[in-house]
Amino acid sequence: MKKTAKILFLLLVFAIVLTGCEADISVPGEVGQDIITADEALKVMEEEEVVVVDAQKSGDFEDQHLDGAVNIARNDITTFGPYPNMLADASKIESSLGDNGITNQSKVLIYDNNNNMDAARLWWTMLVYGHSTDNMKVISGGLNALEEAGATFTSGEYEVEALEYKADEKNEDLIATKDEILAQVNNPSDDVAILDVRTADEVSEGIIPGAIHINYVDNNKDNGEFYPPSYIQRYYPDNDITPDKEVIMYCQTSIRAAQSYIALHNAGYRDLKLYDGAWIEWSSDSSTPKAMPTGAPAEPSAQDGS
Known part of the structure; x- marks a missing residue:
């Protein structure tokens, strides 16, 4: 019986390797709501x-x-x-x-x-x-x-009745600072990933040390619509951006980074932060370390273009 179970297990492992698929990585949040x-x-x-x-x-x-x-x-x-x-x-x-x-x-x-x-x-x-x-x-x-x-x-202008909106206190848990980034660079944690979402030309001139480069437009299909959560859930883990990590993302001024933020949040990621000062703050400080990028984003192990 034990021998049979072992054989079945080895066959399962072989099948996973053969197909190039990995076991699903669970995500902590609701998927597809955003x-x-x-x-x-x-x-x-x-x-x-x-x-x-x-x-x-x-x-x-x-x-x-x-x-x-x-x-x-x-x-x-x-x-x-x-x-x-x-x-x-x-x-x-x-x-x-x-x-x-x-x-x-x-x-x-x-x-x-x-x-x-x-x-x-x-x-x-x-x-x-x-x-x-x-x-x-x-x-x-x-x-x-x-x-x-x-x-x-x-076309043209519009009229709308003004109403009252009362903002809550700013949620600092969703925002990363330069000091947080610097702490990660100086003492890297396996539980934190820094994500640079700029273009290849931009990152070729410098990147935050240790950052992973995934252009924000990679979240979109050719028609400009977002890829579905199933695709994001494979693409990002294939590039070491997994839901169990705190993911801090940035671009030049972190407008594009917000697009990557919602793509990940929509796919169930929850420990997410936007570095609001972004590359423009980091690069303007002569004391912050800069690096050159290595490698290129990997394709998902099992693509879903739907």
């Missing part, structure tokens, strides 16, 4: 009371936006000090959301025309200030996907 398809979003708009937020630049919004959408652009949720595109304070967020008819209880659908990055940054900002993940989703593929789904668009 990102919604354009078709699903249009159905929600018909059936529920929601606020649709267009995260384009104001000029692009005026040229074309979903009929009934409000506009919250990047400048409405960030500040330019001490470094560009850093998280704005609570009072600015309260004004930006409240002035656009959003309350703490509002269900919000967000889209952009920029590889999902600005929509994701607004989603992350609202998360930091306490908005429930049950009440906000990013529309995968943004404006182009909505067009393909048959959405109605308009």
Whole structure:
């Protein structure tokens, strides 16, 4: 009996090696709750009371936006000090959301025309200030996907009744500082991974020592929609970004990093932080160590392009 069990075990191991598949790595959080398809979003708009937020630049919004959408652009949720595109304070967020008819209880659908990055940054900002993940989703593929789904668009300005939004205290657990990054660089922990989501050209000029490079656009399919959680759950562990680690991500100013943040969160990752000062803070400090990247992202062991 023991011999038979051993043979069966060896056959199972051989099958796993032969197929190139690995055992599933469990994720701690709910999967698929943060990102919604354009078709699903249009159905929600018909059936529920929601606020649709267009995260384009104001000029692009005026040229074309979903009929009934409000506009919250990047400048409405960030500040330019001490470094560009850093998280704005609570009072600015309260004004930006409240002035656009959003309350703490509002269900919000967000889209952009920029590889999902600005929509994701607004989603992350609202998360930091306490908005429930049950009440906000990013529309995968943004404006182009909505067009393909048959959405109605308009142009020009809009009017909306201002309401009150009260931000919670900033959740520092979702934000990494330069000192945290430096501590990890100087004394690396196996439980922490630093993720650089910039382009290959950008990282070729320098990277935070020990960081793993995965371009944020790798989260998207060719049509600009996010890959499903099943793909993310293979792609990132194949590159040593596993759900059991604290993952700290950054780009040039951590707008793109927010897109990687939501892709991982949507796939069940929960111990996530955004380094808000980002590469621009790190590289501007002559005392911080810099390194050159090694290798390239691995392909998932079992791809799912759906």
